Amino acid sequence: MNGQIIGLKTIVRREVTRLIRIWRQTILPPIITSTLYFLIFGNFIGDRIGDIENTSYLSFMVPGLILMTVITNSFTNVSSTVFGAKFQKSLEELLVSPLKNTTILTGYILSGVIRGCMTGLMVSIVSLFFAPIHIYSYAISIISMLLTSILFSLAGFINALYAKSFDDISILPTFILTPLTYLGGVFYSVSLLPPLWQQISYFNPVLYLINLFRYGFIGISDINTSYSLIILTIFTALFWVLSLHLLKKGFAGYRT
Amino acid sequence: MSNAIEIKDLKKTYPNNINALKGISLNIQNNDFYGLLGPNGAGKSTTISIIVSLVKKSSGQVIINGQDIDLDHSAAKQHIGIVPQEFNFNIFEPCQQIIINQAGYYGVERHIAEQRCDQLLSEVGLMDKKHLPAGSLSGGLKRRLMIARALIHQPSILILDEPTAGVDISLRRQMWQILKEKNQNGLTIILTTHYLEEAEQLCENIGIINHGQLIENTSKTGLLAQLNMESYLLFCDPIESFPQQSPFSIQQITNNKLEATLNSNQSISELIHYLTQHQITIHRIQNKVNRLEELFVNLTEGAPI
Ligand SMILES: Nc1ncnc2c1ncn2[C@@H]1O[C@H](COP(=O)(O)OP(=O)(O)OP(=O)(O)O)[C@@H](O)[C@H]1O
Ligand SMILES: [Mg+2]
Numbered sequence: 001m002n003g004q005i006i007g008l009k010t011i012v013r014r015e016v017t018r019l020i021r022i023w024r025q026t027i028l029p030p031i032i033t034s035t036l037y038f039l040i041f042g043n044f045i046g047d048r049i050g051d052i053e054n055t056s057y058l059s060f061m062v063p064g065l066i067l068m069t070v071i072t073n074s075f076t077n078v079s080s081t082v083f084g085a086k087f088q089k090s091l092e093e094l095l096v097s098p099l100k101n102t103t104i105l106t107g108y109i110l111s112g113v114i115r116g117c118m119t120g121l122m123v124s125i126v127s128l129f130f131a132p133i134h135i136y137s138y139a140i141s142i143i144s145m146l147l148t149s150i151l152f153s154l155a156g157f158i159n160a161l162y163a164k165s166f167d168d169i170s171i172l173p174t175f176i177l178t179p180l181t182y183l184g185g186v187f188y189s190v191s192l193l194p195p196l197w198q199q200i201s202y203f204n205p206v207l208y209l210i211n212l213f214r215y216g217f218i219g220i221s222d223i224n225t226s227y228s229l230i231i232l233t234i235f236t237a238l239f240w241v242l243s244l245h246l247l248k249k250g251f252a253g254y255r256t
Numbered sequence: 257m258s259n260a261i262e263i264k265d266l267k268k269t270y271p272n273n274i275n276a277l278k279g280i281s282l283n284i285q286n287n288d289f290y291g292l293l294g295p296n297g298a299g300k301s302t303t304i305s306i307i308v309s310l311v312k313k314s315s316g317q318v319i320i321n322g323q324d325i326d327l328d329h330s331a332a333k334q335h336i337g338i339v340p341q342e343f344n345f346n347i348f349e350p351c352q353q354i355i356i357n358q359a360g361y362y363g364v365e366r367h368i369a370e371q372r373c374d375q376l377l378s379e380v381g382l383m384d385k386k387h388l389p390a391g392s393l394s395g396g397l398k399r400r401l402m403i404a405r406a407l408i409h410q411p412s413i414l415i416l417d418e419p420t421a422g423v424d425i426s427l428r429r430q431m432w433q434i435l436k437e438k439n440q441n442g443l444t445i446i447l448t449t450h451y452l453e454e455a456e457q458l459c460e461n462i463g464i465i466n467h468g469q470l471i472e473n474t475s476k477t478g479l480l481a482q483l484n485m486e487s488y489l490l491f492c493d494p495i496e497s498f499p500q501q502s503p504f505s506i507q508q509i510t511n512n513k514l515e516a517t518l519n520s521n522q523s524i525s526e527l528i529h530y531l532t533q534h535q536i537t538i539h540r541i542q543n544k545v546n547r548l549e550e551l552f553v554n555l556t557e558g559a560p561i
Contacts, residue, residue, distance in 0.1 A: 003334075003363020010360025014353075021348070089344035093354075093405075096308040096338050097361035098330040255312050256271050 011107025063217035064186030074116030078156030101247040112153025140216030154239035161251035266316035291459030337406035341417040347391025362409035487544035
C-alpha cells in the first residue's frame with residue numbers, strides 16, 4: 001500500500017481512538033444539549049411560538065440544531081486536537097515524517113468530519129423522539145452536512161495553527177462562531193426579521209449553510225439553494241488552500 | 257564512502273532576527289558516529305530541525321542520502337529517525353500506540369510495526385511498560401521510548417539531540433551500548449551532547465558549533481591530538497611556602513593540594529624536580545579528568561563571536 005495512505009489511515013485511527021477515549025467530552029455533550037433544546041423550545045414553549053412557513057416550530061428548528069452541532073463539533077475537534085498536539089509537541093511526529101502536507105491536512109479534516117457528522121447524526125436520532133423527520137432531499141442534506149463539517153474542520157485547523165495559547169483557541173468560537181451560528185437562523189427564519197436585520201444577516205455565511213441544510217431536510221429555505229452551495233464550496237476551497245499554505249510556509253511554532 | 261548527510265553553507269535567521277546559523281558546511285559519512293558539540297544556543301538543534309523540516313532554512317543546501325531536501329523533502333525524511341531534545345509525544349497515549357502510529361506515518365504496515373515494536377521495546381527495556389501512558393514514564397524511560405520510536409521505520413540515519421540529558425549513569429551506559437551496537441550494524445548516528453565524556457566514548461568524528469558557525473570538524477583522535485596541555489592534581493605534605501614565580505602554571509588549591517598545567521614541552525619529571533627543590537613533597541599525582549572538556553572550553557571561549 002502507498003505510504004501516504006497508510007499514514008492517512010494512521011492519523012484517522014489515532015484521532016478516532018482519541019474521540020472514543022474522551023467520549024464524555026466529545027459524544028455526551030451534544031446529546032444532552034440537544035435534548036434540552038428540544039424539550040424547551042419544542043415541547044415547553046414551541047406551541048406558543050406557532051408555525052414558521054407552515055411547519056411546526058420544532059420541525060423548523062431540528063435541522064438548524066443538527067447543523068449547529070455539526071459546526072461546533074467539527075470545529076472544536078480539529079482546533080483542540082491540533083492545538084493540543086502543538087502544545088505537547090506531538091505534532092512534530094507528523095511534521096518530521098515523510099507525510100505530505102496534503103495527507104496531514106486530510107487526516108485531520110477527516111477526523112473533524114467524523115466527529116461532526118457522528119454528533120449530527122446523534123442529534124438527528126434524539127430529534128426523532130420529539131418530532132417525526134421526513135427528509136425532503138437526502139442528497140442535499142448529506143452534501144450540505146459534509147461540506148459544512150469540512151469547512152468548519154478547516155476553520156478549526158487554521159485556528160489551531162495560528163493559536164499560541166489555549167485562549168486563542170476559545171476566542172474564535174466564543175466571539176465569532178457562536179454569534180454567527182445563533183444569528184444564522186438556527187432558531188428563526190430571517191423573513192421574520194425587520195428589513196435592516198435581514199440585510200445584515202445576508203453577510204453571515206452560516207445563514208447559507210443552515211438554509212441549505214434546512215432545505216434538504218424539510219424543503220424550506222430563505223435563500224436560493226444553488227447560491228448557498230456555491231458560497232459553501234468557495235469558502236471550503238479557500239480554507240483548504242490557506243491551510244496547506246500555512247503548513248508549507250510555516251505557522252506559529254513551526255517551519256517559520 | 258558516500259555521504260549520509262551533506263550540509264552546504266546552511267544559514268538560518270529566525271523571524272525574531274536571531275541569527276542562529278551563519279553558514280555551516282558539513283559532510284557526515286555513512287555509518288559514521290558523529291558528535292555535534294557546542295554550548296547552549298550554538299545552533300545544534302536548529303541544524304537538526306532544518307534537516308527534519310521543523311524549521312525552514314534561510315539559505316544553503318541539505319542533502320540526505322543523495323536527496324536534496326528542496327527537491328523532495330518527503331523522500332529524504334524517510335531515511336531519518338529522530339530523537340528530539342524535548343519530549344514530543346502525547347502523554348496520554350500508551351507507549352506501544354506512540355511507536356506503532358509513528359511507523360504508520362512512515363508508511364510501515366500495522367502488522368509489521370506491531371512485531372518490530374515488541375522487538376524494540378524489549379531492546380530498550382520498556383516491554384513491561386508497553387500499555388502504560390507515556391506520561392507515566394520517568395524521564396530516562398521517556399528518552400528510551402523516543403529512541404524506540406525513532407527506529408521503528410528502520411532508518412539509515414539516526415539523529416539524537418541530547419539523548420542522555422537527565423539520564424542516570426547506569427541508564428546512560430545502557431543507552432550507549434544500544435547505540436554502539438546499532439552503529440556497528442551499519443546505522444549512521446549523529447548525536448549532540450553536553451557530556452564530553454559521551455562524545456569521547458561514542459563518536460568517531462566530532463564537529464563543534466559555536467555562535468552558529470562550525471569551528472571544528474575532525475576525527476576524535478585528531479581533536480585529542482590537538483591537546484597540547486595536560487592538567488594534574490598534586491597531593492603533597494602541607495605546604496609552608498609556595499614559590500611566587502615558577503616556570504610552570506601552578507595553583508594552590510588547599511594547603512596540601514596543587515593543580516598544575518603542563519604544556520607540551522614541559523615534562524612531569526621537571527615539575528616534580530622543581531617542586532622538590534622548593535621543599536614540596538608529592539605523594540600522589542592524579543591526571544585531571546576530561547581533557548576533551550578543557551579543549552572544548554578553550555575552543556569555544558577563544559572563538560570569534
Ligand atoms: N523557534 C525559535 N525562534 C527564535 N529563535 C530561536 C528559535 N529556536 C532557537 N532560537 C535561537 O537560535 C539560537 C540557536 O538555538 P538552538 O536551539 O539551535 O541551540 P542549541 O545549540 O541546540 O542549544 P542547546 O544546547 O541549548 O540545546 C539560539 O539563540 C536560540 O535562542
Ligand atoms: Mg538544542
